[in-house]
Amino acid sequence: MMYGDMKRKVQIEPLPEDLALQAVDIYHVYGLEHQNKVVALKGVSFDIKKGEILGIIGPSGSGKSTLLLALGGMLKPTAGQIFYTDGTDITKLPEEDQFDFRRHNIGYIFQEQNLIPYLSAEKNIEMPMKLISTPFAKRKQKVKELMETLGIWHRRDHTPKRISGGEQQRVAIARALANNPSLIFADEPTGNVDTETSTQILDLFKELKEETGTSYLLCSHDPIVGEFSDRTLEIRDGILIGEHLEGIDLTDLDSSRFLVLDNQNRITIPEKALEELQGTLLYTWDITKEGFILKPLSRQEGQRERKIKNCTTCGEEIPVGSYSCPRCGAKLTRVVR
Ligand SMILES: Nc1ncnc2c1ncn2[C@@H]1O[C@H](COP(=O)(O)OP(=O)(O)OP(=O)(O)O)[C@@H](O)[C@H]1O
Numbered sequence: 631m632m633y634g635d636m637k638r639k640v641q642i643e644p645l646p647e648d649l650a651l652q653a654v655d656i657y658h659v660y661g662l663e664h665q666n667k668v669v670a671l672k673g674v675s676f677d678i679k680k681g682e683i684l685g686i687i688g689p690s691g692s693g694k695s696t697l698l699l700a701l702g703g704m705l706k707p708t709a710g711q712i713f714y715t716d717g718t719d720i721t722k723l724p725e726e727d728q729f730d731f732r733r734h735n736i737g738y739i740f741q742e743q744n745l746i747p748y749l750s751a752e753k754n755i756e757m758p759m760k761l762i763s764t765p766f767a768k769r770k771q772k773v774k775e776l777m778e779t780l781g782i783w784h785r786r787d788h789t790p791k792r793i794s795g796g797e798q799q800r801v802a803i804a805r806a807l808a809n810n811p812s813l814i815f816a817d818e819p820t821g822n823v824d825t826e827t828s829t830q831i832l833d834l835f836k837e838l839k840e841e842t843g844t845s846y847l848l849c850s851h852d853p854i855v856g857e858f859s860d861r862t863l864e865i866r867d868g869i870l871i872g873e874h875l876e877g878i879d880l881t882d883l884d885s886s887r888f889l890v891l892d893n894q895n896r897i898t899i900p901e902k903a904l905e906e907l908q909g910t911l912l913y914t915w916d917i918t919k920e921g922f923i924l925k926p927l928s929r930q931e932g933q934r935e936r937k938i939k940n941c942t943t944c945g946e947e948i949p950v951g952s953y954s955c956p957r958c959g960a961k962l963t964r965v966v967r
């Protein structure tokens with residue numbers, strides 16, 4: 631084999647059978663050429679299991695859309711690997727192969743639905759099938775089937791502007807499902823719709839998952855997505871800080887969260903604990919049969935006080951006693967007032 635061929639055919643080893651995707655140490659830095667760098671992802675690793683609905687929740691700006699774009703091959707992450715079932719690392723695919731790979735394997739529901747404004751709902755849904763040369767009759771049949779399932783068949787001739795936000799969202803969902811992808815990525819699938827419609831959409835994902843065994847990755851700033859997911863990851867400031875299984879407590883995420891050890895061996899301490907510790911910075915540690923014990927040093931022994939009133943990330947005023955920013959969600963370990 632020529633060196634060039636070898637380089638193109640980088641090791642292709644399928645993932646373990648139960649996995650639909652594996653993301654390893656994803657970093658993304660925006661604005662490399664300019665001075666204003668934003669590190670949007672800081673070493674994100676996780677798996678999506680086959681037939682699983684995985685939720686990713688996190689505040690605005692935490693890196694959800696960046697992560698989804700990278701997973702779908704629409705943005706090349708600065709570092710990291712993203713493996714699909716057959717072992718393909720989508721970050722290494724040449725651009726022309728990425729289009730093809732995406733069309734066959736992935737359904738993508740964008741944060742802004744990205745429907746083609748001058749095409750009817752029906753034609754929007756048909757488009758991905760045209761792109762992989764699905765025969766005419768098959769396309770028509772699939773569009774009808776999807777639109778009926780989603781309750782939008784009566785809107786088939788309308789352009790996106792002439793249907794409601796919820797209906798547009800359904801058109802975007804139907805379009806994502808058109809080529810029977812094994813993985814669906816949805817960025818804020820309930821972002822533009824009322825509570826009732828968002829419950830309907832999330833219920834629909836569940837039904838479709840049961841019927842087709844498709845895997846879903848749903849990203850949202852709204853923790854309610856966690857209620858509909860089999861498993862939910864929490865992202866803050868480009869880091870996965872926690873994981874919830876079924877039975878997530880939406881009113882108190884601290885209580886149902888498993889803490890995640892990130893790739894720098896860091897654990898994000900829950901807010902409840904931070905409030906209890908009142909800004910302590912130094913700890914002693916020990917490993918016992920029961921686990922890993924951290925003991926805060928008393929104020930006199932170890933604490934360096936630093937009074938801050940505003941978030942160090944976005945400048946928002948922080949309520950007394952709070953250890954996270956109400957606006958951007960940044961974790962603040964040094965707020966003492
Ligand atoms: N094209 C870009 N250029 C520079 N910075 C960007 C770009 N896109 C996003 N960012 C920054 O990267 C970080 C992550 O953004 P991202 O859009 O992934 O967050 P998000 O969790 O999807 O937020 P939202 O809930 O508001 O959609 C933010 O700080 C954002 O300002």
Ligand SMILES: [Mg+2]
Binds near residue numbers: 694695696741817
């Ligand atoms: Mg986003």
